[in-house]
Amino acid sequence: MSSSSSTSGIADAAAAANIPPPSDDVSRHTLSPESELRIEIPNGVSCNVYLRFGSAELFGAELPPNDRPLRLTSTKVAIFTWHGCVLDVSNVDKLDILYVSDETDSNVAYVNTHAQLEAMRDEALATMGGGGGDNSNAPPPLNDEEDNGNNKNNNNSNEKFDAPASSRGRGPRVLLCGPADSGKSSLARVLAAYAVKLGRTPILVDIDASQNMLSVPGTLAAVSVTPDMVTAESYGTPSVMGGPSGGAGSMPLVFWYGSQDLTAHPDLYKAQLSRLGNAIDERLSGDADANASGIIVNTSGMIEDAGYQYLLHAIDAFRINVVLVLGHDRLYSMLGTHIKKTFEEEDSSSAPSSSKRRRPKLIKLPRSGGVSERDPSFRRSSRSRCIRRYFYGDVIAQQQARSSSSATDGSAPAASMAPRHQFSPCLIEASFTDVRLHRLTNVSLSASLLPISAKQSTDPIQLETIPSSEISTRYQHAMLAVCHPGAVERYEESGVARYLYVSGVAGFVVVERVDADSGTMSLLSPCAGSLPSFHLLVGDVFWME
Numbered sequence: 001m002s003s004s005s006s007t008s009g010i011a012d013a014a015a016a017a018n019i020p021p022p023s024d025d026v027s028r029h030t031l032s033p034e035s036e037l038r039i040e041i042p043n044g045v046s047c048n049v050y051l052r053f054g055s056a057e058l059f060g061a062e063l064p065p066n067d068r069p070l071r072l073t074s075t076k077v078a079i080f081t082w083h084g085c086v087l088d089v090s091n092v093d094k095l096d097i098l099y100v101s102d103e104t105d106s107n108v109a110y111v112n113t114h115a116q117l118e119a120m121r122d123e124a125l126a127t128m129g130g131g132g133g134d135n136s137n138a139p140p141p142l143n144d145e146e147d148n149g150n151n152k153n154n155n156n157s158n159e160k161f162d163a164p165a166s167s168r169g170r171g172p173r174v175l176l177c178g179p180a181d182s183g184k185s186s187l188a189r190v191l192a193a194y195a196v197k198l199g200r201t202p203i204l205v206d207i208d209a210s211q212n213m214l215s216v217p218g219t220l221a222a223v224s225v226t227p228d229m230v231t232a233e234s235y236g237t238p239s240v241m242g243g244p245s246g247g248a249g250s251m252p253l254v255f256w257y258g259s260q261d262l263t264a265h266p267d268l269y270k271a272q273l274s275r276l277g278n279a280i281d282e283r284l285s286g287d288a289d290a291n292a293s294g295i296i297v298n299t300s301g302m303i304e305d306a307g308y309q310y311l312l313h314a315i316d317a318f319r320i321n322v323v324l325v326l327g328h329d330r331l332y333s334m335l336g337t338h339i340k341k342t343f344e345e346e347d348s349s350s351a352p353s354s355s356k357r358r359r360p361k362l363i364k365l366p367r368s369g370g371v372s373e374r375d376p377s378f379r380r381s382s383r384s385r386c387i388r389r390y391f392y393g394d395v396i397a398q399q400q401a402r403s404s405s406s407a408t409d410g411s412a413p414a415a416s417m418a419p420r421h422q423f424s425p426c427l428i429e430a431s432f433t434d435v436r437l438h439r440l441t442n443v444s445l446s447a448s449l450l451p452i453s454a455k456q457s458t459d460p461i462q463l464e465t466i467p468s469s470e471i472s473t474r475y476q477h478a479m480l481a482v483c484h485p486g487a488v489e490r491y492e493e494s495g496v497a498r499y500l501y502v503s504g505v506a507g508f509v510v511v512e513r514v515d516a517d518s519g520t521m522s523l524l525s526p527c528a529g530s531l532p533s534f535h536l537l538v539g540d541v542f543w544m545e
């Protein structure tokens with residue numbers, strides 16, 4: 001069937017469904033099967049997309065039905081249809097780009113990849129004896145509890161990983177890599193969405209600290225994907241999750257790297273990758289279905305030098321068994337050579353075969369023609385919106401009772417819909433002496449700068465506690481990570497800094513104001529009440545409304 005004849009087929013079917021004509025400021029698009037509408041919305045502009053007929057998806061998430069428009073703001077997306085659809089788009093005069101493309105071979109390649117991952121999931125369950133495994137004990141949450149300090153991978157970022165003795169029953173552990181703007185995050189969303197639609201619960205991991213789709217910039221994060229996360233509304237934003245708990249059923253595990261620059265703290269970055277990998281192993285070890293569902297790791301666009309080394313480290317840290325390379329032959333070739341060499345050496349070693357790792361599959365995928373480059377100012381504003389969404393959530397319509405005085409016709413008060421933010425952030429006043437601001441550094445510090453209880457160690461990452469006399473307006477607008485009370489307790493007992501830097505954080509605050517005269521600071525917090533702890537990790541991420 002040619003594209004135009006299939007388009008007319010959809011148009012005929014849509015006409016038979018009696019769709020009302022579009023209003024003046026709306027453009028209508030009839031999409032043939034396996035085509036997509038690409039939309040680029042500039043900063044500060046929004047549009048509504050209405051699905052008038054058929055079905056369509058945004059990075060794998062189903063579009064809401066006709067009566068509920070999908071609102072998109074300052075973003076670049078593609079709305080794809082497998083079977084054809086009719087879409088109405090509002091505010092078209094303000095959009096940068098809006099066109100339909102049937103060059104969607106990459107989408108077909110992505111769904112084929114998903115099918116291969118599904119086969120691995122089925123195989124993993126079958127290996128465990130027909131599925132289900134022993135789930136009699138509730139699976140442990142995705143958390144960062146230390147394993148009594150015996151885990152060799154926790155601390156030293158330079159050590160080499162060993163895979164667990166057996167990979168029996170292990171589902172796909174996918175790593176997506178490629179240059180910046182090659183479509184990695186979009187594909188990660190697609191693969192997670194398709195898996196969730198089939199009842200899987202993959203863990204989505206984002207190790208791109210420059211712009212993390214699961215948390216604020218400056219973080220590494222992982223979350224067990226639940227159906228409520230996979231909506232066109234959240235998939236149409238730069239961060240899939242919003243708010244302190246992600247706004248979804250499942251709590252993300254978030255590490256504070258503290259910078260958008262991945263070259264700033266290589267040891268810290270690698271240590272956090274290692275710990276995240278171990279935390280995920282612990283989470284999956286008690287849950288056969290989750291283990292079979294596997295993990296999907298999105299990486300940064302850094303693929304040269306340190307970036308390449310990070311990819312190799314991530315492959316080890318997350319026991320990756322599938323590497324997807326998007327649109328970059330050279331990276332594909334380099335990884336192929338590395339994997340071949342490493343695993344040939346391992347295969348020929350005298351280690352018992354049960355302790356040998358499985359060679360990861362390396363798959364090259366095309367970059368979608370729709371993926372567009374984001375210039376630095378677009379990226380900056382995306383990052384800022386992620387942070388804003390963390391504190392304020394999305395704008396939602398809330399039912400409001402109309403007061404009786406406003407009902408001029410004497411009828412009973414009726415309800416009206418008023419837009420409001422999902423969360424109500426508040427300001428917390430703290431004195432300089434109440435807070436403990438810690439800065440992570442690569443440099444080995446003199447003992448005088450360390451907390452009294454801290455032991456100077458050979459750890460390449462050190463924690464510097466900023467004396468209250470040095471707190472100044474330079475911290476105004478700084479984003480701070482709030483340490484978990486449990487991590488603080490372990491740190492204070494042991495003086496070991498890694499209890500703070502390789503622990504999931506409780507959340508984030510932003511320093512709204514520093515008043516050096518009164519020795520106080522105002523912290524913007526996403527929710528009312530005191531903070532879980534006043535041990536706060538400083539980085540170099542700043543945010544101003």
Ligand SMILES: Nc1ncnc2c1ncn2[C@@H]1O[C@H](COP(=O)(O)OP(=O)(O)OP(=O)(O)O)[C@@H](O)[C@H]1O
Pocket residue numbers: 038039075076077078178179180181182183184185186187208211299300301368369370371372373374
């Ligand atoms: N088919 C498509 N049509 C239009 N826009 C798309 C399409 N696929 C992805 N995009 C958009 O292109 C931009 C880049 O895609 P994406 O974020 O997935 O790339 P990335 O490789 O993860 O980038 P980076 O590593 O730099 O974060 C995003 O704004 C994304 O929404």
